[in-house]
Amino acid sequence: MSSPTGASDPVKRLxxxxxxxxxxxxxxxxxxxxxxxxxxxxxxxxxxxGVLNVRHELGLGRQAVHALADHVHSFRDVGAVLASGSFRTAGMVVAPCSMRTLAAVAHGLSDNLITRAADVTLKERRRLVLMVRETPFNLAHLRNMTAVTEMGGVVFPPLPAFYLRPATLDDLIDHTVCRVLEFFDIFVPGPRWEGLDEPGIHHPQGAGAA
Known part of the structure; x- marks a missing residue:
C-alpha cells in the first residue's frame, strides 16, 4: 500500500x-x-x-495499551524517529490533549516526544489533530488554540453528537474517532449523519429553522 507521504512508504504511518x-x-x-x-x-x-489516566479510567496497565500499537516510543526519547521530519507520516493525533500539551505545542516547546513530534508535524505541513480536554476554557486556553489553528493544526474537542441518537457510550466514542481518522484519509465503518430524510427519523415541527 502506498502512503500519501511518499510512494516508497509501504503503509500509512499515524x-x-x-x-x-x-x-x-x-x-x-x-x-x-x-x-x-x-x-x-x-x-x-x-x-x-497519560499512563495514570489509563489506569484510572480504563483499569488497564501500560502494556495493555502498548499492545494496541505497532510501535511504542518513550515519552522522554527526543532522539526517536518521530523527532525528525525525515520520518514521513500521515500526521499525528493527540488524544486526549491536555492544556499543558496544547500550550507547549502552541509555543513550540519541544520538551518531550509528544510535543516534539507535534512540532515536527506542523513544520512539515502534515495533519495535526489535538483532541483538547478542558472546560470551561480560560483566555490562555483559547489563545493557545488560536495559535495552533493559525499554524495549521486542527483543534478537535471530542464533543458528543446526540443527533445520531447514540444508544451506548461506545456509539459516542466511535462517531468522534471515525471523524478524527478521516482527517488522515482513514475511513472506517461507524455512525455518520445521513440527513433528516433518513427513513425512520421523525421531523419535529419547524425542524431546520434557525
Missing amino acids: VVGISGATGVRYATRILELARAHGGVETHLVMSPS
Whole structure:
C-alpha cells in the first residue's frame, strides 16, 4: 500500500500521543480501529500522566495499551524517529490533549516526544489533530488554540453528537474517532449523519429553522 507521504512508504504511518487529560478511551479506540482497518502503522507515545489516566479510567496497565500499537516510543526519547521530519507520516493525533500539551505545542516547546513530534508535524505541513480536554476554557486556553489553528493544526474537542441518537457510550466514542481518522484519509465503518430524510427519523415541527 502506498502512503500519501511518499510512494516508497509501504503503509500509512499515524502518530498517536496520549497526554494527561480525561478521555484516554479515544486514543485506545483510534489504535483499535486503525489496526482493524489495515495498512496503517501506528506509533504511540504516552506521557506519565497519560499512563495514570489509563489506569484510572480504563483499569488497564501500560502494556495493555502498548499492545494496541505497532510501535511504542518513550515519552522522554527526543532522539526517536518521530523527532525528525525525515520520518514521513500521515500526521499525528493527540488524544486526549491536555492544556499543558496544547500550550507547549502552541509555543513550540519541544520538551518531550509528544510535543516534539507535534512540532515536527506542523513544520512539515502534515495533519495535526489535538483532541483538547478542558472546560470551561480560560483566555490562555483559547489563545493557545488560536495559535495552533493559525499554524495549521486542527483543534478537535471530542464533543458528543446526540443527533445520531447514540444508544451506548461506545456509539459516542466511535462517531468522534471515525471523524478524527478521516482527517488522515482513514475511513472506517461507524455512525455518520445521513440527513433528516433518513427513513425512520421523525421531523419535529419547524425542524431546520434557525
